[in-house]
Amino acid sequence: MPRQMNSGAWPMNSERATFALRIAFSAAAAVLILAGASLNATGRDTTGIELAGAAGLLALAAGASVRHWRFAAPLGLASVVLTLVLAQFNLQQSDLLLQLAGLALLGIGGGLGEIAYRSFGRAIHAQFEQLRGLSGQLAEKHRAFLAATSDVDAAHAPDTTAVTAGIAGNVGADFACCYLTSADGRRFVPQPPGIGVERLRPQAVNRPHGSAGPLLTAIEQRTPFAAADENGLLELISYLPEDFHLQSLIAVPMPIGDHIGGFVVLGRTAGPFTDDDKRLAATLSARAGGQMASAHLVALTRQESARYSLMNELVKEASGKTMNEVLALVLGRGSEVIRYDAGRALMFQGGNTYAVLDGANSASEPVDGALTRVREGETMLRNLVTEDEGIYSGLHPAQFGGTINEALTPIRSKSGVIGALCLGRRGASGFSQQDISALEDLGSMAGVAVENSRILQVVTGQASRLDTALDALGEVSQALTTVTEGPRVLEQKTLETAVRVTMGTAGLLTRASEEGNQVAIMSVGFSAGVEGMEFQNGQGLIGAVMLSLSAIAVPDVAASFDLSSPPDLLGSGLHSAICTPMLEDGRLWGTLSVFDTKKREWETDDQRVLATLGNQGVVAVRNAELYERNQRSIWELKNLQEALQAATSTLDLNQVLQQVLAGAAKASSAQIGCLALEDSGRLVMKGGFGTDHTTAERLALVLGGDICRRVMASGEAVMEAMVQDAGADSPLKPRAVLCVPIRLRGTPLGVLFLANYQVGHAFTSDHRDLVTELAAQAAVAIDNARLFKDREEVILAALEALANAVDARDPYTAGHSERVTQYALMIARQMHYSPNDQQAWVRLERGGRLHDIG
Incomplete structure (x- = not known):
């Protein structure tokens, strides 16, 4: 069965065959030219060879221009004539036929070479055109890629003009x-x-x-x-x-x-x-x-935010106003939610009637047509309405027989639909389905405002209390959004606001511990012993909230003995309590409790306010804690960078060690710091911080010697808290110790030993990680400084030996450099030269010893 050829194999084989044919033509041309040149040179002397070469070039040119016979014929004839001249037109010459054959071969070779040249030229030109086409395609794709992935300017909303263009x-x-x-x-x-x-x-x-x-x-x-x-x-x-x-x-x-x-x-x-x-x-x-x-x-x-903001403002502004004033306020501010040219409010009454509240005509009218559906709770859109069809918004057409657009939305309260807002708009742009949401929001605002107005008119005290609660909520909301005040301040504001809004006497804020219990972290109106108290599931009022994860109100603590303690509410003179859970992602973060010295029936609003405060408090405190952690991380990274930059800015070993020690002490807020390096199997004190050298050496290598040796052997950092007597604040009685190894490529170089001896100054895992990272980075700088010091000492020893050899050449100059050095040091001491810079004395001594050799 014949084998089928791959569809892509034939073009490839054809290209290979064409290339092979070009190579064959080129090779044949080269062979013919070589053979023709050899035959053309047969029997020639030195002068004849030069002329024969000219004849051969003419024949070769004739063959190469064979496509243009007007040039090829004269060139070929000239080559033959030149060959006959060289033979003196002696046709009997034995080499003449061979020479003419050589010219023929040169001509044929030139023709074949011209064919091969043209073939290669066309192939190269075709490849060039193909590459140019591919380059154009790539440029086009690159342009499309740049256009598709270009950065979008998010600062401005896109418009159709810019999009289209x-x-x-x-x-x-x-x-x-x-x-x-x-x-x-x-x-x-x-x-x-x-x-x-x-x-x-x-x-x-x-x-x-x-x-x-x-x-x-x-x-x-x-x-x-x-x-x-x-x-x-x-x-x-x-x-x-x-x-x-x-x-x-x-x-x-x-x-x-x-x-x-x-x-x-x-x-x-x-x-x-x-x-x-x-x-x-x-x-x-x-x-x-x-x-x-x-x-x-x-x-x-933004529109939803504006609506809710407007609703809050309407509720606050409606305080103390009559129902007519409230609805006039809603209609006046309602244009901030949706556009309209005029509006009226009407209230449904008994007997299937309604009354328009516009101050001019308050007579009752029967509910019919579109108002029937509005009373059932439906928002009605009436576009292109004439006066004959009935206009409720009070907006009249601009001309006789004209039309307007109306929207009728129900005013809802807890008891149902109590009225309608009738809004009118002129022009061809009527109300659409997309306006229904805004209309219903406006109706809800009106319902809330009217409901509040009714409640305020009936119970003035309750209205005043509601205003106080709203003001307090706004105040605490503003305070809780400020993360820079710290979590402690936000917790205090949350608790104080809860007590004030609910008109309580005392308050308690708890937070979950690692063991799953609740710990009192802040209190108002309690004795100091309450803070820090721990509550377990089912233990007192807070324990009951831990179990139920819901708010619990106790109007009479004496009647609920199981909820009265802990803490001892009756012993603190408290007779009623309310406690709400503070949840974070469904988990109990803490509890917020308010207490009163008198028996009291807690209302639903009290629970709602406490729940709102609790939820806002959790978010705000968490944000503040995250902000503090971020600030701490930034501070630690900055200290690490500064310490490493200072340590790597010099090659002097003592300065490098001091910079590393200072950076570690600053990053960990340590009161005392010591740095010791390994020398011949033992640790040698190289620098101290926060105390004198003797005390630092005794603290690190004597009192903390076991810790340092353990760290050197294990290569792991050690952080321990030590128990000391109260009031025993002494550098030799540390309360917290942090020892970190200095290792380079697995080899211990030394240790950083840090300590705090005052109460309240403890090391944390963040301190340990930061100092460990600093020690790991500083090991390279310490090793470089050591190598530099060793090399410097070797060079100085060699130079001193050279100086001594120069002095030893003559008995009169023997010891000259040493004497100059001693005189210079004596003069410097008398001049009180640089008493605080040891390096200056080292440079002076080295200069004296080496002054004769430069």
Whole structure:
């Protein structure tokens, strides 16, 4: 059975065969030229060889230009004539035939060489053109990649003008237009100005439902659309000028979230769009949709925030006002939530009637038409309403027979729908389905404000208390957002605010311990012994909350003996209590409790306020603790960097050791520090910090000798707390010890020994890790300083030996350098030269010994 050839093998074999043929032609030309030159030179003397060479070159040139016979014939004839001249036209000469044959071979070789040269030239030119084409493709792909991955300016919300221009510029389009989905989602609306659309006047098109053209169908299916000419625009533009022509057209969808937010139409008057252009346009359109979705989400978030802020302000401003004043306030501030030109409020009454609260006409009217559905809880949108159909908002058309737009939204309270807000808007832009959420929020605001007004009118004291609670919540919310005050301050504000808002007498704040119990961390109105008290599950009021994870209110502590202790509430003069859990991600973080000296029925608002304060407190304290840890980490890293920078800034061993020790003491907040290096199997004190050298050596190598040897042997840091007598604050009686090895490539070089001898100064795992890292980095600097010192001592010893040899050449100069050195030191001591700089004395002594040799 014949073997089938691979589809890609034939072109490769053909290329190899063509290349082999070129090589064969080149080789044949070379052989013929060599043979022809040899035959042409047969029987020639020195002078004849030069002329024969000229004849051969003429023959070779004739063969190379064989395609141009006007040049080839004269050249060939000239070569033959020159050969006959050399033979003196003696046709009987024995070598003449061989020489003529050589000319023929040279001519043939020149022809074959010319053929091979042309073949190679064409191949090289084809390869060059292919590489140039690939380079162009790569440049195009690189441009598309840069456009698709360019940074997005997140500081400004994207607009359709910039989006359209950017996409058109990146894909090289001469025509571009962006369509966005309308507010009601029913149409695609063109966004001006576009590019090249001045004469086309694009109009909004309805979104397809069922059968549609190929362009809109592709957009609804979230796939790009492509057409070969301008006729693809007929779905969007009914009239195309006769001189308007496109050679390529594409339309790419613009997804915004889970929906089609619009699309971009691109056209090119010269040349088609490539696949890379289509992919780039789709990528940029999708990214623009994502940007618009993000901007829309931010706008919605801000709008929701403004709504809630307005609701809080309305609730506060409505304090002490009548219902009519409250509704007038809502209508006055409601335009901050949704746009309208006029508005009225009406209240439903018994007997299926309503009354308009506008101060002019308060007569009752029957509920009918759209108001019937509003009373049932539905928001009604009435666009293009005439006066004959009934207008509730009080807005009249601008002209006779004109229309307005209305929105009727229910005012809700705890008992149900109690009235309606009637808003009117002029113009062609009516209320849409997207406005329903804002309308319902406004109705809810009105309901809350009216409900509060009713409650305030009935119970003035309760209203005052509510205002106090809201003010306190706003105050504590503002305080709790400030993480720089520290967790302790935020815990105190949380507890004090809870006591003040609920009008309690005492308060207690607990927090979970590592063992799962609750520990009292702060109290108000209790004796000092309460703080630090630990509570277990089921133990007293706090223990009961630990078990139930829900708020517990005790109106009479004496009637609930199992909840009265601990702490001893009756013994503290407290007769009622309320405790709420403080949860973090579903886990019990702590508890917040308020107590009163009198028996008291705790209300739902008290529990709600405490729960709100507790939740805000947990978040704020956690944020403050995270901020403190971050600040601590930044401080530690800065100290580590400064210590390493100081240690590596010099090669003097003593200075390096002192810098390392100072950096370790600062990073760990140690009161005493010692650094010892290994020398011949024992530790030698090299520097101290926070005390004198003798005390530091005794502390590290005598009292802490076992710890240092253990660290040297194990290579592991040791951190211990030591028990000392109260009031025994002495450097030789440390209360906390931290010993860290200094190791280089597994070899111990020494130890860093740090200690604190005052109460309240303990080392932490962060201190241990930081000093360990510093010691590991400093080991390299110490080793470098040691090597430098050893090399310096060897060089100085060699120079001193050389100086002694120079002095020993003559008996008169023997000991000269030593005497000069001693005189210089004596003079320096009399002058009190540099009493605090030991290095200056070392340099002076070395200069005296080496002054004769430079």
